[in-house]
Amino acid sequence: MKLGILGGTFNPIHFGHLRAAEETRDKAGLDKVVFVPSGNPPLKTADTIDASHRYIMTKLATDSNVDFVVSDVELRQEEKSYTVNTIQRLREIYPEDELFFILGVDAFMDMPNWWLPDVLMSMVDFILVTRPGFDMADVAKSPYIEDGQRAGEDFLRLVSGKKVIPVQVTPMDISSTEIRRLLREGLSIKYLLPEPVERYIYGHDLYRQ
Helix, strand or coil: CEEEEEEECCCCCCHHHHHHHHHHHHHCCCCEEEEEECCCCCCCCCCCCCHHHHHHHHHHHHCCCCCEEECCCCCCCCCCCCHHHHHHHHHHHCCCCEEEEEEEHHHHHCHHHCCCHHHHHHHCEEEEECCCCCCHHHHHHCCCECCCCCCCCCCEEECCCCEEEEECCCCCCCCHHHHHHHHHCCCCCECCECHHHHHHHHHCCCCCC
16 A cells, blocks of 8 residues: 655644645545654654643544544654654554655755654655645755756655655645644634544643643
8 A cells, every 4th residue: 555654743633734634645646644643752842742642632633534544653652753763663564555754845845954864865755745835846956856857747856766746735824833822812723623623622621821
């Protein structure tokens, strides 16, 4: 099977995450999208709630879609959740499947600041999704892209030999940061995320302080 790997803090997960995942699955011909809530992210902020809550909310948000799977691979480790290690563990879990790492254009362009980026670039193919305010054409300027290529192709070849597949998704101006702000201010978050997630947040009094 062709599996898309979508990692993130999902703090909390919302319709922007879900719609991007669904469109990516459809347009890139993936069989499943595997959501990987971060366990102990390297850039963890003070308002990042416990991984167990974020995992449960991701499960609640995706349970109605048979093409979505949630992995607890990062919750089962104590060290920092570096993507290189996560991809390696997922390869061990899905040895017969073709893996594609899904991330936004902005994150890909920041890849030189990640841990062991050259190693990651040699491990897996990438699917890049559009993000508001970022130009897909800039991807060709990445030091990890082979020279002489330009945006607009079906895929770009990495220096490592792996490929990058661009996918245009519907822009949705929803952010976890904004949802957390609304909750702190006692304002409604309805229609920004699935109802089961909304009920879980209120039921466990999350993000209110």
